[in-house]
Amino acid sequence: MTITLKVSDNTRKEMEEFFEDFKRPKTPAYAVFQADDADTVVTLYESGKAVFQGVSADISARMWMERERHLNPNKQIDMKNSEDKKKEDKKEIYVDPKIYYSNSIGSDEVGTGDYFGPIVVTSAFVSKENIPFLEELGVKDSKKMDDNKILEIVPQIIKKIPYKSIILTNKEYNLKYNEDINMNKIKAILHNKVLFELKKEQNPDYVVVDEFAKEFVYYSYLKNTPNVVRNITFMTKGESKCLSVACASLISRYIFINEFDKLGESVDTFLPKGASDKVDEVGLQIVKKYGFDKLKDIAKLNFKNTEKIKNMMN
Numbered sequence: 001m002t003i004t005l006k007v008s009d010n011t012r013k014e015m016e017e018f019f020e021d022f023k024r025p026k027t028p029a030y031a032v033f034q035a036d037d038a039d040t041v042v043t044l045y046e047s048g049k050a051v052f053q054g055v056s057a058d059i060s061a062r063m064w065m066e067r068e069r070h071l072n073p074n075k076q077i078d079m080k081n082s083e084d085k086k087k088e089d090k091k092e093i094y095v096d097p098k099i100y101y102s103n104s105i106g107s108d109e110v111g112t113g114d115y116f117g118p119i120v121v122t123s124a125f126v127s128k129e130n131i132p133f134l135e136e137l138g139v140k141d142s143k144k145m146d147d148n149k150i151l152e153i154v155p156q157i158i159k160k161i162p163y164k165s166i167i168l169t170n171k172e173y174n175l176k177y178n179e180d181i182n183m184n185k186i187k188a189i190l191h192n193k194v195l196f197e198l199k200k201e202q203n204p205d206y207v208v209v210d211e212f213a214k215e216f217v218y219y220s221y222l223k224n225t226p227n228v229v230r231n232i233t234f235m236t237k238g239e240s241k242c243l244s245v246a247c248a249s250l251i252s253r254y255i256f257i258n259e260f261d262k263l264g265e266s267v268d269t270f271l272p273k274g275a276s277d278k279v280d281e282v283g284l285q286i287v288k289k290y291g292f293d294k295l296k297d298i299a300k301l302n303f304k305n306t307e308k309i310k311n312m313m314n
Contacts, residue, residue: 003052003061006078007044011068015044030277047277095241099233102205103127105198106244107191109210110252112183115279115305116271116298117260118170121187123194124163124247125202133160134243142239142246147257154254161247162202164194165255174301184213188221195229207231210238210245263298271298275305283309 007015012032019035019042027034027043034043040054052061058081065079107123126134137153138145145153168176168190176186191209199207211234213221222228238245264271267286272278283305286294295301295309 001057002082003057004080005050005061005065007048007050007068008072008075010071011064012044012048014067015064093237093240099206099208099242101128101131104206104208104242104244105195105202105204106208106238106242106248107195108239108245108249108252109187110256112187113275114273115275115300115303117256117263119168119173120165120252120256121190121194122163122165122248122252123198124161124244124251125198125204126161126244126247130160131243139243139246142250150250150253151257154250157247158251163251164197165251166190166194167255167259170299171297174296177302185221187212188218189225192222192225192229196227199229206233208233208235208238208242208245211236267298275303280305280308280312284312287313
């Protein structure tokens with residue numbers, strides 16, 4: 001069993017004192033300490049994430065959860081249990097055959113959780129005739145594909161499947177993002193644009209969007225946008241329920257991977273994906289080499305990583 005708990009600075013300080021005599025001599029990268037607590041291993045990371053692994057992980061984690069709640073009564077508890085995730089993963093996903101076996105346009109995006117790299121949004125049209133071809137390629141299980149598999153099969157997909165994609169560079173993103181235009185609003189505008197462009201050429205039975213906002217919220221983001229596409233079916237885990245969404249996801253990922261590699265080459269640095277502590281370290285290297293303004297071209301400045309990099313510079 002593995003449980004993660006986000007702790008505040010005051011709880012972190014108490015944990016360091018409590019586990020002082022139980023610390024292991026070696027600690028993982030980015031960890032403050034790793035210690036033994038009976039049959040559980042406790043690792044506290046610099047980010048404030050505490051990881052409890054072992055038979056009694058729930059007991060140890062619960063104790064520190066209660067301490068976190070006591071010390072920070074106005075803060076929401078952030079705790080995740082691997083067993084809960086396994087149960088969630090085992091839940092059977094209902095696939096509506098009316099949508100799955102229809103002519104559909106689906107859209108999905110990539111890059112919104114990555115500090116480095118652009119945002120890529122794609123809409124794809126899948127006709128009934130192309131469903132067997134896509135299933136044969138393994139598109140139905142798109143979430144299980146690694147980057148190498150995506151680089152292998154997407155060139156085959158784009159030869160048969162009509163699509164429209166938008167790449168929003170980091171520079172463009174940083175110019176657009178402000179108090180009135182947040183990430184989800186940017187996503188809604190981009191989704192609408194690729195859907196509108198593809199709908200001009202195709203006549204689907206359904207238009208499906210991998211849900212990132214409730215329907216009324218999505219349309220509220222588009223109130224000042226021309227050519228709004230209506231009658232959308234919003235789906236959670238859409239890439240598992242609709243092949244056009246799965247194709248859109250794969251094509252977006254394919255474009256993202258290639259653009260990400262180009263970005264790394266432009267700064268002669270291997271850029272890690274995501275927004276981890278490793279990302280902060282690489283960001284600091286780039287700032288030292290090219291200056292802080294370089295981040296405007298390769299990173300999303302509103303992410304917390306930017307503030308961390310600034311603090312590391314002091």
